[in-house]
Amino acid sequence: xxxxxxxxxxxxxxxxxxxxxxxxxxxxxxxxxxxxxxxxxxxxxxxxxxxxxxxxxxxxxxxxxxxxxxxxxxxxxxxxxxxxxxxxxxxxxxxxxxxxxxxxxxxxxxxxxxxxxxxxxxxxxxxxxxxxxxxxxxxxxxxxxxxxxxxxxxxxxxxxxxxxxxxxxxxxxxxxxxxxxxxxxxxxxxxxxxxxxxxxxxxxxxxxxxxxxxxxxxxxxxxxxxxxxxxxxxxxxxxxxxxxxxxxxxxxxxxxxxxxxxxxxxxxxxxxxxxxxxxxxxxxxxxxxxxxxxxxxxxxxxxxxxxxxxxxxxxxx
Numbered sequence: 001x002x003x004x005x006x007x008x009x010x011x012x013x014x015x016x017x018x019x020x021x022x023x024x025x026x027x028x029x030x031x032x033x034x035x036x037x038x039x040x041x042x043x044x045x046x047x048x049x050x051x052x053x054x055x056x057x058x059x060x061x062x063x064x065x066x067x068x069x070x071x072x073x074x075x076x077x078x079x080x081x082x083x084x085x086x087x088x089x090x091x092x093x094x095x096x097x098x099x100x101x102x103x104x105x106x107x108x109x110x111x112x113x114x115x116x117x118x119x120x121x122x123x124x125x126x127x128x129x130x131x132x133x134x135x136x137x138x139x140x141x142x143x144x145x146x147x148x149x150x151x152x153x154x155x156x157x158x159x160x161x162x163x164x165x166x167x168x169x170x171x172x173x174x175x176x177x178x179x180x181x182x183x184x185x186x187x188x189x190x191x192x193x194x195x196x197x198x199x200x201x202x203x204x205x206x207x208x209x210x211x212x213x214x215x216x217x218x219x220x221x222x223x224x225x226x227x228x229x230x231x232x233x234x235x236x237x238x239x240x241x242x243x244x245x246x247x248x249x250x251x252x253x254x255x256x257x258x259x260x261x262x263x264x265x266x267x268x269x270x271x272x273x274x275x276x277x278x279x280x281x282x283x284x285x286x287x288x289x290x291x292x293x294x295x296x297x298x299x300x301x302x303x304x305x306x307x308x309x310x311x312x313x314x315x316x317x
Contacts, residue, residue, distance in 0.1 A: 027064055029305040030071035040311050043067060045115045046125070057312065064308040072298040074128055077135040084130045092126040139294045143286050150278045154270050161268040164224040167236055168260040172206045172217040175253045185254040189247035193256055196244055202258040222263070231255065236262075 028035040035043075043063060048055045055063070102108050112122060154161065174189060176182035192209070196202035209215040225233055231250040239245060239259040247256045268274050 025307065025310040026305075027307050027311050028067045028071060029303070030068060030075055031302050033071045033075060035067050035071070037311055040064065040067065042116045042121075046117070049111075049115055060311050061308040064306050064311055068299075068304055068306050069295045070128070070132060072295055072302060072304065073132045073135050075302055076139065076298055077131040080135060080138060082131050082134045082138075084127045084134075088130055089123050089127050092130060093123065096122075096126070136291065136294070140287060140290045143283060143290070145279060145282050145286070147275070150275055150282060151270055153278055153282060154274070158267050161274065163266050163268055164226050165265040166222045166263040167225055167228075168220075168222045168262075169232075169236065169257045170203045170206055170217070170219050170260065171232070171255065171257040172209060172215050173253050173255050174209075174215045176249070182249065182254060186247050186249070189254050189256040193244050193247065196258070202244055219260075222261075232257070 025037050026034050027037055027040050040060075040063065044055050044060070047063070097103075097108060100111070102111060112119060117125070172189070172192070174185035176185045192202075192205050196205055203219055206215075206217055210218060225236075228236075229250060229252075231248055232255065235245040235248050235255065235257060236259050241259055241261050244258045245256055247254055249255070
């Protein structure tokens with residue numbers, strides 16, 4: 001429903017040109033296929049519904065080029081004699097409704113009206129989408145990627161896969177609202193630190209203070225050093241595991257902490273999850289590069305005209 005509301009809100013912002021000639025102007029032509037200004041506005045509504053947010057006019061020119069690419073691929077699908085059955089379109093409609101959680105016919109009809117589409121129009125768009133994907137499967141083909149190629153990428157981009165330094169601390173914070181209270185809490189933190197250094201259990205002493213309602217904190221587990229406030233980073237900077245800091249002050253109050261362990265920054269190992277992540281990234285980049293080459297070659301063969309200036313919102317006079 002949020003997506004539907006976003007479409008309604010965006011529709012109220014569209015500025016259509018005043019003259020009848022421009023309203024019906026052709027924005028994209030690929031051979032005999034055309035898209036008018038009205039067609040492009042429908043595409044904006046569709047995309048805003050898909051994204052769940054209005055599409056700003058600054059992106060209109062890119063949408064025009066995207067539409068030209070689609071028409072080129074549809075033309076190629078026709079050349080390849082790709083035929084999409086009604087059953088395949090029915091399945092795509094069902095998947096669309098499920099992904100948008102639209103269960104009732106009334107809600108589905110309302111969404112179509114708000115997007116400026118009839119059911120026939122939606123089915124045509126889905127048919128085109130399936131045909132484009134089939135054409136791409138034939139034109140782009142398989143994209144094999146070896147483990148050696150992935151490892152080489154990992155080596156080149158090691159800085160992007162660094163794991164930050166992590167520390168494991170027990171941390172106590174004593175509230176201090178004024179200078180006098182701050183001095184009292186500093187003295188209390190020093191006594192607690194001295195007790196722990198004399199053989200007491202720092203974590204247990206912290207837990208006692210928290211249980212009395214005098215403070216907040218405890219065992220914070222392992223944390224990325226860069227995620228901590230500057231005062232904490234400075235306090236643990238010179239500590240060895242097991243050591244307790246001197247009390248220090250921040251806007252939150254008086255602190256004292258014990259460093260339990262420190263894990264140095266390191267590179268994510270080339271295993272499992274990272275290999276999958278690298279594969280997806282490499283595959284996406286190669287696919288889009290090959291797609292761009294396919295479309296550019298089609299544009300050399302076809303008659304392609306775009307007039308994004310016709311689709312631009314009217315500027316105030």
